[in-house]
Amino acid sequence: MESQTKSDVQKKITEDVAKYPVLLYVKGTPQAPMCGFSKGVMDIFQKLGVEFKTIDVLEDSGIRDGVKQFSSWPTIPQIFIQGKFVGGYDIVRDLYQKGELQKMLKS
Amino acid sequence: MFSPDRIREIVEKGLPGSRAEVKDLTGTSDHFELVVIAAGFDGKSLVDRHRMVYATLGALVGNEIHALSIRALTPGEAGGR
Numbered sequence: 001m002e003s004q005t006k007s008d009v010q011k012k013i014t015e016d017v018a019k020y021p022v023l024l025y026v027k028g029t030p031q032a033p034m035c036g037f038s039k040g041v042m043d044i045f046q047k048l049g050v051e052f053k054t055i056d057v058l059e060d061s062g063i064r065d066g067v068k069q070f071s072s073w074p075t076i077p078q079i080f081i082q083g084k085f086v087g088g089y090d091i092v093r094d095l096y097q098k099g100e101l102q103k104m105l106k107s
Numbered sequence: 108m109f110s111p112d113r114i115r116e117i118v119e120k121g122l123p124g125s126r127a128e129v130k131d132l133t134g135t136s137d138h139f140e141l142v143v144i145a146a147g148f149d150g151k152s153l154v155d156r157h158r159m160v161y162a163t164l165g166a167l168v169g170n171e172i173h174a175l176s177i178r179a180l181t182p183g184e185a186g187g188r
Contacts, residue, residue: 037174073154074161074168075175090177091153 009066017070022052022105023080025067029056037089038077044096050105081105109136109171114164118143121163138174144185153179 017023022045028034030042045052057064057076068074071085079086081104086092095101111129118127118141125145132138141160148156156179161168168175 035174037176068169072158085154087154087157091157094153 004062006062006066006069009062010070013063013067013070016053016055017080018083020053020080021082022050024052024054025057025063025076025078025080026054027056027058027076030054034058035076037075040089041077041079041092044092044101048096048102048105109139109167111139114139114141114167114172117167118160118163122147122159132174132176137172139172140176140178142178142180144180144182146182148179149181149183 024038024041024045026033026035026038026042028038030046033039033042042052042054055063057067064076067076067078071078073085073088075088077089079088079092086095086104092101095104111131115127115129118129119125122143122145124147125143127144128142130140132140143160145159147159151159157177160177160179164172164175
């Protein structure tokens with residue numbers, strides 16, 4: 001959308017982060033992941049059997065840049081749980097392997 | 108194109124006292140795995156540690172460096188590495 005300003009994008013991200021308990025900004029979709037790290041995070045949440053929302057940043061370059069600004073984090077994927085930024089693939093994999101991700105999802 | 112050595116130098120310079128190991132994952136000089144061991148990570152969350160590493164690389168991440176896997180460890184966590 002040409003008319004989408006940077007503050008519109010930040011507003012949209014703020015709303016989505018508040019709205020979805022588990023929100024993943026990724027490249028591609030669960031059916032067709034477009035990046036190994038994005039696939040990795042979606043695989044983990046699928047294995048855990050929790051409901052999650054994905055937003056494909058390849059569909060919207062405004063969101064792709066905007067979410068990096070929102071979280072002060074330069075890469076995709078980005079994972080938000082209960083409105084809180086958790087990190088990227090390395091961190092989520094680490095938390096999953098330690099059993100801490102599972103605890104975060106229960107609370 | 109970036110060599111693993113160049114990335115190691117940038118990170119070690121940006122985080123004084125740290126030790127970095129960098130692997131080119133795909134042989135194409137744009138997908139890297141980075142292990143950084145720094146006393147400065149002590150008491151910091153994983154998110155903060157990664158931000159510290161990203162800060163050393165600045166705009167390289169997402170441009171010259173397409174994909175970067177990071178493990179950020181304290182000397183204690185790194186054990187015998």
